[in-house]
Amino acid sequence: MNFVTRLLDTHKERVAALRGAWEGPVTYDPSNFFDAMKPQLALRAHQYEIIAIPWMATTALTIAWTSLIKILELLNFLPPQDVAQQEGLTSLENSLTWVQICMTFLLTFRLNRAAVRYYESRAFAGKLVELCRSLATHCVTYYGEEEEEEEGRDEFLRWIMAYPVSVKNYLRGEEGNERELLGILDHAQIRGMMEAKHQPLYCLSKMRSAAYQLSCRTGRGDVMAAMTYQVISNEVTSLYGAMGGMERINNTPLPWVYVTHLRLLVMIFCIGVPIIELPREAQRRQVEIRNSTCAKSKKKWRHFPTQCGKAESKSKPGG
Incomplete structure (x- = not known):
């Protein structure tokens, strides 16, 4: 009962510490179309620190390129658009379209792999919880009937x-x-676990040791003790598999070649868009200004021949 009492006394502090280390999943209402688009969910779901440097580099390039185009426009150094420039921009735009297509396929594959890894890790985590509950119920069921077993069971x-x-x-x-782990382990046990190189293996070895000592102390027959230890040992072995699955997912990133190609295509696309679109926009503005100037000139001199004709008729004798 001392173990249970200690757990109850430290429950609030232990839960507060665990909640502080766990932000919780990003949840949304599947039946609400706009619920997944909330800004607070987007800020939590995306790791913006990863894309901060590429985004800043692309933004700086766009600002510099835009400033250069504006300066050339103000100084009238921007050459008029000719056929060669149009063909060059068109070829670049076609190349960028193929880059965009490849990038779309790679991004789709990446999202698919992320979803697969997420649900696979969730399955291993669920298996871990299931095995821990099963081990606890087996331990409480098989051991603790006698006083000398209570300490080992706890x-x-x-x-x-x-x-x-x-x-x-x-x-x-x-x-x-x-x-x-307040109220669960004492200070020496906590420090021993935290100083271990592989904490899960340390805990599993302690479980096996405790189960073996319980099977040796029990007053039941050797056959019953051996069968009980075998059941518990098999479930402890299954915990190795659940932990190993999560460890494999955690330590195995996406292939380096795939990530390199995807990031290269993303950078090419982000750099190519302003390089292609800004000159097109500048040339488009030049054409609009030229057309507007021509239209104003035509409107201004539209009645010039008629006025000249009237002036000539007035200058004739008898006019």
């Missing part, structure tokens, strides 16, 4: 509760927070 349950925290710490590459 020790086994402690490491079951600490195991998900150790997996979280290992996958994130951090030591962890002692307050997350």
Whole structure:
């Protein structure tokens, strides 16, 4: 009962520490079309620090290119658009279209792989929770009927509760927070787990050790003790598989060649758009200004021949 009492006394502080380390999933209402477009969800769902440098570089290039075009326009240094320039811009635009098509396919594949990895990791996490619950129920069912088994049973349950925290710490590459295990393990056990190179394996070894000691201490027959230990040992082995699956996903990024090609195409597209569109826009403005000037000139001199004719008729004798 001391173990349960300690858990209840430290429940609020332990839950607060765990919530501080877990932001929670990005949730939305599937039946609401606009719910997934909320700004607060977009800020949490996207890692903007990853795209900050490419975005800033592309923005700086666009600003510099726009400023250059504007300066050339003000100084009248921008040459008029001829057939060669039109063909050059058209060929560049066609090349950029193929880049956009390839980039679209690669981005679609990347999104698909991200979804597959997410649901696969969720399956392993669900398997881990299922096995921990099964181990806890087996431990409570098989052990604890006698007083000498209670201490070993509680020790086994402690490491079951600490195991998900150790997996979280290992996958994130951090030591962890002692307050997350407050009331579950004592200070020496917490420090031993946090100083371990592989925290999940450390917890699993402690589980096996506790299960073996329980099977040796039990007053049941050797056959029953061996069968009980085998059941618990098999479930502990399954925990290795669940943790290993998440570890494999966490440590296996997308292929380097694929990521390199995708980022290269994205950079080419982001750089090529202002280089192609800004000269076209400048030439388009030149044509509009030229057409507007011609239209004003035609309107101004439209009645000039009639006025000249009237002047000539007045200058004739008898006119």
